[in-house]
Amino acid sequence: MNTIAETRSKSLLYLENVSVSFDGFKALNSLSFVVEPGELRAIIGPNGAGKTTMMDIITGKTRPDTGTVLFEDTIDLTKKDEADIAQLGIGRKFQKPTVFESHTVWDNLELALNRDRGVFGTLFYRLSAEDKARIEEILDTVRLTHRAQEYAANLSHGQKQWLEIGMLLAQEPKLLLVDEPVAGMTDAETVETAILLREIAKTRSVVVVEHDMGFIRDLGVKVTCLAEGSVLAEGSIDFVSSDPKVIENYLGR
Ligand SMILES: Nc1ncnc2c1ncn2[C@@H]1O[C@H](COP(=O)(O)OP(=O)(O)OP(=O)(O)O)[C@@H](O)[C@H]1O
Known part of the structure; x- marks a missing residue:
C-alpha cells in the first residue's frame, strides 16, 4: 500500500494534516485526503463532520491553520484566493x-x-460553431437537450441541479466539487444523477458529498467517511459501511 507521501506525485488534489479551528472548535483535525486525476470520490459523514469546511479549504473560502493543500502536485492552494482557484480549474x-x-x-x-x-x-461575441457544439454536448451530458429552449424556471428541481452542473462543465474544471446533489430529487432523478456523475468523471475528477446511501452505492466508487474533522474510514462502500466506527458515528444514528 502506498504511503500518503508516495501518492502525492500523481495526485490532482492533495491534503495532508489539515486543521482549522473556529473559536477553539476543531472543524478539521489533521485531515489527509487525496484525489487522483479522473477519480470520482464520494464523501459521507455526520452533520458537523467537516465536509463543507473541507470544500471551503479547497476552494479558498477558508484558510487552514496548519497543513498542506496542493493542486496538481505543486500548486499551494492556501496561497491562492477563491477567484484564482476557480481559474485553476476547481x-x-x-x-x-x-x-x-x-x-x-x-x-x-x-x-x-x-x-x-x-x-x-461578450458585447462583440458571436457564438462560434465550436461553442455551439460544446453547448450541445453539455446539454446531452446533463440530460437537457429536449429542454434547451425552456425557461430554467420551468425545470424540475433535479433538472435545475443538472443545469447548474452543466454550467460548471462549461468552465472545463479539472476538479468538480458537488455538495448534496440529490437532496430533494425524485428517485428517478437520483438514479440518473449517479449515471451522469460517472460519465462526467470520465473527463475530470469529481468529489461528491452526499447523505443518500442508495445514491452512494449506485456511484460504486471509493468512499471517504469523515467524522470530527478527520477520516474515519476509506474504501469501498461495503468496506466503509461495515466499519464499526462508521456505524457508531454515522450509519447507526
Ligand atoms: N465559519 C464558521 N464559523 C464557526 N464555526 C464553523 C464555521 N464553519 C463551520 N463551522 C463548524 O465546524 C463544524 C464542521 O462543519 P461543516 O459544515 O464543515 O460540517 P459538515 O460535515 O459539512 O456538516 P453537514 O452535513 O451538516 O453539512 C460544525 O460544528 C460547524 O458549526
Missing part, C-alpha cells in the same frame, strides 16, 4: 441550485461559457 456546486430562472436552459449555458470573456468580449 468548480464547486453548492447544494441549492443557482441558475438564471428567467433565461432559457441554452442561454444559461451560453452565459456560463462566456463568463471569462468580460463585458467587452
Whole structure:
C-alpha cells in the first residue's frame, strides 16, 4: 500500500494534516485526503463532520491553520484566493441550485461559457460553431437537450441541479466539487444523477458529498467517511459501511 507521501506525485488534489479551528472548535483535525486525476470520490459523514469546511479549504473560502493543500502536485492552494482557484480549474456546486430562472436552459449555458470573456468580449461575441457544439454536448451530458429552449424556471428541481452542473462543465474544471446533489430529487432523478456523475468523471475528477446511501452505492466508487474533522474510514462502500466506527458515528444514528 502506498504511503500518503508516495501518492502525492500523481495526485490532482492533495491534503495532508489539515486543521482549522473556529473559536477553539476543531472543524478539521489533521485531515489527509487525496484525489487522483479522473477519480470520482464520494464523501459521507455526520452533520458537523467537516465536509463543507473541507470544500471551503479547497476552494479558498477558508484558510487552514496548519497543513498542506496542493493542486496538481505543486500548486499551494492556501496561497491562492477563491477567484484564482476557480481559474485553476476547481468548480464547486453548492447544494441549492443557482441558475438564471428567467433565461432559457441554452442561454444559461451560453452565459456560463462566456463568463471569462468580460463585458467587452461578450458585447462583440458571436457564438462560434465550436461553442455551439460544446453547448450541445453539455446539454446531452446533463440530460437537457429536449429542454434547451425552456425557461430554467420551468425545470424540475433535479433538472435545475443538472443545469447548474452543466454550467460548471462549461468552465472545463479539472476538479468538480458537488455538495448534496440529490437532496430533494425524485428517485428517478437520483438514479440518473449517479449515471451522469460517472460519465462526467470520465473527463475530470469529481468529489461528491452526499447523505443518500442508495445514491452512494449506485456511484460504486471509493468512499471517504469523515467524522470530527478527520477520516474515519476509506474504501469501498461495503468496506466503509461495515466499519464499526462508521456505524457508531454515522450509519447507526
Ligand atoms: N465559519 C464558521 N464559523 C464557526 N464555526 C464553523 C464555521 N464553519 C463551520 N463551522 C463548524 O465546524 C463544524 C464542521 O462543519 P461543516 O459544515 O464543515 O460540517 P459538515 O460535515 O459539512 O456538516 P453537514 O452535513 O451538516 O453539512 C460544525 O460544528 C460547524 O458549526
